Amino acid sequence: MKFKIGIDVGGTFTDFLLTGEDGSTEIYKVLSTPDDPSIATMRGINEMAGSRNISIKDFLRDVTTIVHGTTVTTNAVLTYTGVKTGLLTTEGTRDALEMRRGIREEQYNNRYPNARPVVERYLRLPVRERLDYQGAVLTSLDQDDLKEKIEQLKKEQVEALAICFMNSFANDCHEQAAAVMARELLPDCYITVSAELLPSIRFYDRISTTALNAYVGPILKRYLEALIAKLKKEDFQGILLIMASNGGVVSPPQAMEKAALTLLSGPAGGPVAGVFYAGVQGYDDCITVDMGGTSFDAAVIKNKKPSTTTVGEINRLRTALPMLNVVTIGAGGGSIGWIDEGGL
Template sequence: MKSTSIRLGADIGGTFTDVVLEKGGGVFSTKVLTTYDAPENAIINGMHQVCAQAGITPDRIGQIIHGTTLATNALIERRGAKTALITTQGFRDVIEMRTESRFEQYDLNLNLPDPLLPRQARFTVTERVNAMGEVMIPLDRADVEAVADRIAQARYDSVAVGLIHSYLNPAHEQMVRDVLTELLPDLSVSISAEVSPQMREYERFNTVVANAYIKPLMASYLGRLEDRLAAEGVGCRVFLMHSGGGITSLSNAAEFPVRLVESGPAGGAVFAAHIAGGYGIDKVLSFDMGGTTAKICLIKNQTPKTSRVFEVARTYRFKKGSGMPISIPVIDMVEIGAGGGSLAHVDSMRQIRVGPESAGSEPGPACYGRSGDKPAVTDADLVLGKLDPDTFAGGSIPLFPDQAKAVLDHHIAQELDTDAVGAAFGIAEVVDENMANAARVHAVENGEDLSEYTMIAFGGAAPLHAGRLCEKLGVDRLIVPPGAGVGSAIGFLRAPYSFEANRSVYMKLSDFDAKVIRDLLTELKREATGFVRTCDAQAEILSEFKVYMRYTGQGWEIPIDLAEDQAMTPDAATFERRFEEEYIKLFARPVAGMDIEITVWSVNATTRPERISPVEPVPAGQPAKPSGMRQIFDPASASFLEAQVIERAAITTGQRATGPAAVTEDETTIIIPSSREAICQPDGCIDVRAKGQGVWT
């Protein structure tokens, strides 16, 4: 019999699928290789493993929360449905023209990425709504029917509808959808007024196209997952993690799959925020490194930073501006192609480059012994002694050091006149510096000083690299929580039900209309709350209000949080004061004499977050007892050092470990550099600090 106190979290990554079962305060977890052809197989496999650990049968699971990279991978690999776009006459090429900005200013041979849909898949109708939402040219049903005939003849599976200014007046988009649904009932249809009702047609069109492109794929996958779970006797509801850091229902996820694009990384940020809340830490650098990518997120006051636009599938060395912009609520993070499976090579300048290509799980790094023939970061970590070949993934995946050395020697060492160890050292330093540089840039863009931050590391590969990353960034404190190797899946179980509704309605403070604002925010609150009610009909729902504001003439807005009384009893002076407060934080001073504009309004409905138990850190006690010793390469001295090997399960509260050391567990290994020392805190976190700072009292 199922129990709502037994919950399962499942995160499909590019290399591993992480599965976590929570039962009666206990957490059981496993990592299995992702099965690309049928991703649900890995979830079922992992579910049986954790159920066996917990001593239960799958039919007792009361809730499943799932996050996946399937949507992201489909966009990156261009393997979605056969999709068409219907737009306003004259705007057929918006998704190809982009914003005309150059993401690499001095590259004379700059190549813009191809649009998701070719020109022949983009159709137009004669209609026009102006910037005030007024109909200038009515839409003729016969025009839509003619386009529907062409779509039927070309056998499209999915259609995106994006008309000019539909975020203000969606009537024409709704009419197109109604006609298509009537004439082509098997066609999947997405309209931008529902997917992303925001100004800026390029971002809005691109978002609705992306939604339509992956909608049939995700609907098929979610249907197969439900069927497989039912066949295993699991009859509970399945929820999906969305990019904004909350949980949504299966039906909402199937209708708006573009909101799942960053679902896995979002779970990790929620996990880090939960840990930060326990320790009362207000400035956290979340570091999530898996098999394919590394994700870095700034968390202030136990709340991850959010955004309403992000990019996926960057094609130019992961450079900002070179990808597809997706305009949805999302946790703001920087993501680079640096994971355990990221492949290394020597370029024409005889420099080591790592990523963004990844070995994934098929074939995986060379050391997996699955026919991988190129060196990956995991191969380098193994040769440097960071990994034990006999205990990787709890012993379920044996590693082969000879195969790792062979590919390192062939592809890197011979090119650079060094040996396999030198090649591995170079790869590790390059990937660590890539991540450190990404963190520095992200911090600078947000006006933050990382030396004031605490790093929280999780993901299968992050604890292997986090200590060295802290050295490079000047971060003094690192926390590696229990279950770090499956952190995102645990984060799914900590996330609230939530949905963010937003709308673009342009207004200047000089034309402030309190009634229009109150009515708009009330409508958005009703819309967001309705979505959350589909997940939980009884829970208390909180509302969070946000507006995006800028000085007149500026090209982009900054987010301004409002208390509910400020939002529902709007006052121009309050809006101006809140804007100037946030503007000064970012740019040091306000601009006198300029009018202020509001462009986007947002309401996030969320259930009350899970209560976080405070942690009282303890001082260092006796040294932890090592289970053995092994040689681990120390990058600071560029040599192997004798290091303690300590089993994490054997460390008790207050026990300490002095670097160099390796703290091992089934899903990951924590490498403590020679410059650091660590202590086990009461909640099981390994708290790593710089030596000699007197911080343990």
């Protein structure tokens, strides 16, 4: 009998749904292994094989498809455990990640803290260049200045680099030139170019999404490469698909290149499943709630459809790639509460 496997890698548990071609279903759960999530993934698959008294190789020969949702990137942002990331941006705009849209969520609360950027200010370096809104060059890219800034980031041993220049959606020549030099000087660095990831207007949306992609990219890339290698070692010949934030799926290479597509990969499974289960009970509208060990996710279903957005946020940080409208906060079942000196 042929099988399909659904996998959800969470911060605390990794869950599996095994479905047979006869409609049968089985659920498995193992503890997650945050240092290398592929260990828990393979452990769960091994349990499936063990329950049938066959080797994992024999079992995987009968698996046609693995659909994989993950909160690896989600939790990296919620807990600020992404990689050391640098940013090259147009001179005069290095603080856009902190300025955001100039809007404070609680405008009358003078003590309300600003959202913490995923790139520290000393790693956000301005480069002399400028394009106008139509893509015409106002200030040519200063190659010497660019090289100096990349060398500075090299000394800081950044693991990822985000490149985002003003108006590059209209003309990406400066970003591409910067990327070429960066790849030469930082050959082992994970590089995200905003015009390749999100070639659209609205500078803050683009720079925030680009920074997030670079921040979590190496983590997801390492995980998927390890998982693919282990599956290949066990002779898996089926299809591996990664769930995206919009409720669809992408290939592993696309997920590794555009890791920000998976920022709500795991949470997106809640609304998709909610549509089905609410429909079984005869409801067209519902609210889905998904509490994991690390995050708490909620979404609204209207007329059997989860809403989508390109102005989403995760941990108060903007991501402008298409995603289901899921609200995520870092307060899961494993979160630790405390009482401060004021009794709150």
